[in-house]
Amino acid sequence: MPVPVPRQRAIPAVESGQAPVASPSGRSREEAPRTEATAAMPAGTTAGTAQGTTQPHLTLLLIEDDPGGSTAVPELQDAAGRPIRIRTARNLTEAERLLTDDVHCILLDLALTAPGLSGDDEELAVLRHVLRLAPRHAVLALTASGDAERGTEAVRVGAQDYLFRDELDARLLSRAIRYAVERKRSDTAERRLAEGRMRAQENRRLERGLLPTPLLEGSSLRFAARYRPGRSRALLGGDFYDTVRTPDGTVHAMIGDVCGHGPDEAALGVELRIAWRALTLAGLCGDELLGTLQQVLEHERSDDEIFATLCTVDIAPDGRRAGLCLAGHPSPLIARPGRPAKLLPYDNNGPALGLLPGARWPRMQVELGAEWSLMLYTDGLIEGHIGQGRERLGQDGMVEMVRRQLAEGLRGEELLRAAVNEVRDLNGGELTDDVAVLLLDRTP
Template identity: 75%
Template sequence: MPVPVPHQRTVVLPHQAGPVDDACAPDAQVAGAPGAGAATDRSAPAPEAAAGRNVPATEPLLGEEQVPAERGPVNQGLTLLLIGEDPNSHVPDMWDWAGRKVRLRTARNLTEAERLLTDDVHCILLDLSPAEPADRDPERTGTGDELGTLRKVLRLAPSHAVLVLTYETDAERAAEAVRVGAQDYLFRDELDGAVLSRAVRYAVERKRADLAQRQLTESRMLAQENARLERGLLPTPLLDGSDLRFAACYRPGRSRALLGGDFYDTVRTPDGTVHAMIGDVCGHGPDEAALGVELRIAWRALTFAGLSGDELLATLQKVLEHERSDDEIFATLCTVDISADGHHAGLSLAGHPAPLLARAGLPPQLLPYEFGGPALGLLPNARWPRRQVELGASWSLMMYTDGLIEGRIGKGNQRLGQEGMTELVGRRMAAGLQGEELLDAAVREVRDLNGGELTDDVAVLLLDRR
């Protein structure tokens, strides 16, 4: 059995209820029997416009600066889709905000409705009332097939506003329709142009607000999931049994991010050695942050496997080469392994700034950098010498990424640099600051000197022995 071809008729509709000129009658004609001919849509100037009269403006005009952009260009006017079994179902007359005819598409079933549901449809009117008033049954409970049809319409057009039409005697069913998901309901007994105009406008705006709120809620939930994920990827120091004190400060350069391309970690192996690492993947995006996490986890696994120095860094370079998305991606790294007695340490540098060491009673100083190797990922057969460093009985060792030293001083081009950072931290230490308080104060002063937030990721790690 062939599916009837849905027809589209253009309705000449005054915006407000009241007397209507005969010239306002619909002028669209459908050739042939219902459903047998092609849809016809002939537009003519509104009678008021043709006569040089203004459209009444007691009510805000339907569609005036209210039509969502995704429902088609405003200059094409409004389009309503009526879904109902009665092809002669009467809809009160309306005008759009520009005095043009409001286009009305009619569909007798969901198959026709799906074919007519294009992007320029602003609202769907679903007729839940019987074709003849005599068919109304006051005993109906509102849970029949009509609400099933409404659910199908909502699934078919999740982003469209939906109004339901019914009779006042079916008030319970109308209220249930709103609970199911319709924006509003209208009683056919009381329907006029002004009521329908307001209802359509409010329904469209309410649907737009609902969609915006839903998108906002989904975005917040996604942000919360990402935040939990990023927090889970941040390191937890494993220093059980060590007398060293640990503090860290981490500031991603990406807006609203918790994780950047900088990474650090600290673990204690069964022989009592404390291993610390800090690194920086070039770049500031999520890919760099993910690669930083991979390198940190690989470092921890290799450290527990007994690797250190050149052997460990050479293996990390292989990990980087396999995991990076571009051959130009590289990472700098600084590793320190502190002996169980805490008096000396081994230092390996891979293109990374040297740590800052402050011994008891002495100003902080930078450890030697001359014996370092290149950044990971630059040279295929590179070597990274391990240098022995005497720490003493009481000391503080600060490891950091270049985001801490590349901030500017004032509005000029001068950067803070390692010397400026050393002097800044020395002053804070002389003032008695320690641990996280020292790191927070140092990073805050660097940011103030820069005249605002630092654009690069910043990671700082501090180990103390007192």
């Protein structure tokens, strides 16, 4: 609970050398009539500022209900010695009108009455109304001398501090205003920081939930994946992948890449992955599946220039052969015992999704053999730089790297981890593009 600042003995305005803020006519400083020249000035600008004098640093809004203006507020200065502007409102309606963006602090007389605001404690009902009206402003409660209990309750409700009405002096009030404003700023910054942390945690939980869980129950194939988004502090990027086994025993694997790296691209990648899974489980494959995915992309993308590359593989139930479709995507790498790792054929590579209306994507039949490892990847794995130059790793460099790692006995998760880490090291730091790698292994 907020703790009030320790009170000091008030110094009367006469002793402090400060005069009450009241003109001979009884108006407060800012209640004086405006001339045509001042009426044309922007809000928060005084005649003095228009003539080149220093603009006041802080503005105080006094809300009190005594028509005679019995609350004598002394001349105030901020920490730099500049005058603090004072506005006076006689009721909540007038206060709402005067509560502009340049007001930093509100001094509320708890004796203020407001018809329509009722409850167990009308004074605090008015305070609660002001706090709802001005959630971003510091609020000081003004109460009768000796009524510390009421002031403490006001602080508990939400005021930054409380003051006694008959103990106001320039030094005490100026310090209280500065304290209240800074405390409100600190509380606001702390709340925003906490809200930002909560949003970040929620986003991470959401993104983690959107990452795929392979559906391979009943399959003898081993699955491994590695995912690294290019966006800072993100779990999800524009790359996407998935693997499912249909009732006939066929294992379908997919990997894709939406152009761009922002949250919109990540969301589109999730939509395409979910659509692919649904269509695959419904029995679509090859050209028919990719054509439907292109329709999904065209309806969901935020810009006509956004496209996505895709690689799909459907592995026969016996595990010895597969169908391959490429939509502007790099061809998978296959490794078999006694043979060097190499890329699968990519001569019939079709266009990326979203580029050509009515495009076709031929399905190629490839022989896998009895024992193999099939690696699907996005271009983030091959487009990292090598050292300080402009040369990139490329597919040939990736193939050589994987061959060496396989020769070192790396398999499964260890192989993918080593591949992604080496690509990052060759790049001289974190990769700017998303990286997704998927590995399927078949061992007799």
